[in-house]
Amino acid sequence: MTFPLEAVVLFPRTPPPAPELREELSCAMDSSGRERGESIEVWTLPVEPPWRPAPEEPGASALLLHCRASWEPPPWARPAVYRRALGILAEAGALAVWLPAAMKWLRAPPLRGLGVELVSRDVMRDTLLTRHVVIAGDEIWIHTHGMAHFALPDLECRVSRSEGDDGERLVDGAIDYLLDGGDALSVGTVSEVYEGVDAIRFGVAEAESRADHAYGVFGAWTLQVMAFPGRAAMER
Structure with a gap:
């Protein structure tokens, strides 16, 4: 089963170089996924904001992000990949992430909260x-x-x-x-x-x-x- 993440990420000015961000996301996902045999693909594409109605962030740059993973854990294990990806984006300085599937923006404070080791089901539900x-x-x-x-x-x-x-x-x-x-x-x-x-x-x-x-x-x-x-x- 293919499990996709598509997001538009806003950075303050110039986003991190796409190859570096792609490598960081891939390594982070793979490092905790190899035991389950996950297959991870990540690719990025610069876009001109606002690709979607964007938060008011003067001078923000946008990056269209796709992640795709294939594995067979129970449903609740799957969001761990999203938590890791969103946490990495927050650490990279993302101002906000638009999740097309959920039709909403995630701002920096809740994004940073995803970087902790344990995130409850209710937090992930409210986030995603x-x-x-x-x-x-x-x-x-x-x-x-x-x-x-x-x-x-x-x-x-x-x-x-x-x-x-x-x-x-x-x-x-x-x-x-x-x-x-x-x-x-x-x-x-x-x-x-x-x-x-x-x-x-x-x-x-x-x-x-x-x-x-x-x-x-x-x-x-x-x-x-x-x-x-x-x-x-x-x-x-």
């Missing part, structure tokens, strides 16, 4: 994922961007405005389950997320592709609510 809540009339559309960083599909759920809190708990619960290595969810399955002693029952289906709203390279699943806590099963 984005969860959007879109309200349109009486419907709420809750969806993620960035699950591709964990080699997983993005998640979405559509509920009425009155059910918005339960819908958010459902998506959050499914994210945590998948990031903890849970493997019982797949298209066509029915499962439950627990809120205290109550359960939100839901089915899993392929999300419809949208030209105006792209998900990650692993696609997306729709979580179809069947019953919320204390309520009868609903037709969806």
